Amino acid sequence: MAEWLYEAGIGENRAALVSRGTIWKARIELEGTGARVGAILNARLADRSTGKVTLDGGGEALCDPLPPGVTQGGPLRVRIVREAIPEPGRPKLPKAVPSDALPMPGLTLLERITASDVPVRVCRAHEPDLLEQAGWSEVLDEAVTGEIAFPGGALRLSPTPAMTLFDVDGGGPLEPLAVAAAHAVARAIERHGITGSIGVDFPTLANRAARAAVAEAIDAALPQPFERTTVNGFGFLQIVRRRTRPSLPELLRADPIGAETRAELRRIERLPPPPPATHMTTQRIARRLAQQPGWTTELARRSGGTTQFVSAKE
Structure with a gap:
């Protein structure tokens, strides 16, 4: 079950x-x-030309369309329809639409x-x-490295600002490889919460019936709603899913040191009592913990003892 x-x-x-x-x-x-999908928040218009609004409680969002009559600095109420998306150098702000409902947090x-x-x-x-018994660490490794194996081949997952790309590789006959890859892509999309524009580079299939079989495999394995193209003559297929939150690869790749640090805290928290007085870790994890004293305080509260983190250099 x-x-x-x-x-x-x-x-x-x-x-x-x-x-x-x-x-x-x-x-x-x-x-x-920050602001979660479905949250209804009071805001003020910060920039009419871009639709940027300042949210009560902190943070910004892009509102489109703007309510008629709202002026620069004027109040409005918005509903969050897409959360912030981390991107190298230029994170995407949350998206919002006007709302007349009472303020409430997102789920x-x-x-x-x-x-x-x-x-x-x-x-x-x-x-x-x-x-961990179900493969949690393996899923996180997939998200960080982009390497996803399936019977007969492998996928390479690459998030980009424009779309998330899957490249298919493998040996043997191309048609069964492409169909197996289609099922693997659909499972990876669901597993990692990938939405927005998704491109899949399958092996080039000259046979139109074989390309149709690959598209049908996507339809069978990926839950609706989504839209897709056919597989073109170069083996490329595009999928579009409604984008509301960042995917797991985007979250982990945006702050790899933070992800490593939280994973290390999870391992220490699960150690049998008493907690270790000192714990050896990498220098970058030790630095992040020094920047996040609340994390070590919470670890001490949960474990019933204080652990000092030291790096190899020390």
């Missing part, structure tokens, strides 16, 4: 939809996440999965590590 596994971690909350011992969806909610990760039809199991550090 399928169930959501949920952990309230240090610096992040995590959830995985697990069925038959396999993770089908993996989601992470970072500490201090948290736990609230979203609880609202689904799938049961939720809250996992704790002193219990067996069900997330």
Whole structure:
């Protein structure tokens, strides 16, 4: 039976939809996440030419369309329809639309999965590590490296500002390879929460029927709603899914040191008591922990003792 596994971690909350011992969806909610999808917030117009608004409580968003009559610096109320998207050098601001509803926060990760039809199991550090048993570390490694293996071949996942790209590689006959890759791509899209524009570079298939079989495999394996093109003569297919949140690869690649640090805290939190007085780690993790004293304070609260983090240089 399928169930959501949920952990309230240090610096992040995590959830995985697990069925038959396999993770089908993996989601992470970072500490201090800005305006969430569905939030209705009071705001003020900061720049009419771009639609930029300043949100009450901090942060900015792009509102389109602007309500008629609102002037520079004037108040308005907005609903968040897409969260901020991290990108190298230029993060995308949240997107918003005008709203007349009463202010309310967007749903948290736990609230979203609880609202689904799938049961939720809250996992704790002193219990067996069900997330890891289902392959949590392997999914995170896929997100960071982009290397995704499937029977007979491999995918290379590459997020870009324009779209997320999948490149298919493998040996053997091209037609069965491409169909198997289509199923693997669909599963990876769901597993990593990839939305927006997605491009897939399949092997070049000269046979029109073979290209149609690849497109049909996408239709069968990827849940609606989405739109797609056909597979063109060069083996390229494009998928478009409604974009509301950053994907797991985007979150982890935007701050790899933070991701490594939170994963290390998760491992230490699960150690049997008493907690270690000192813990050897890399210099960059030690530096991040020094920048985030709240994380080590929370670790001490949960574990019942203080751990000093030292790097190899020390």
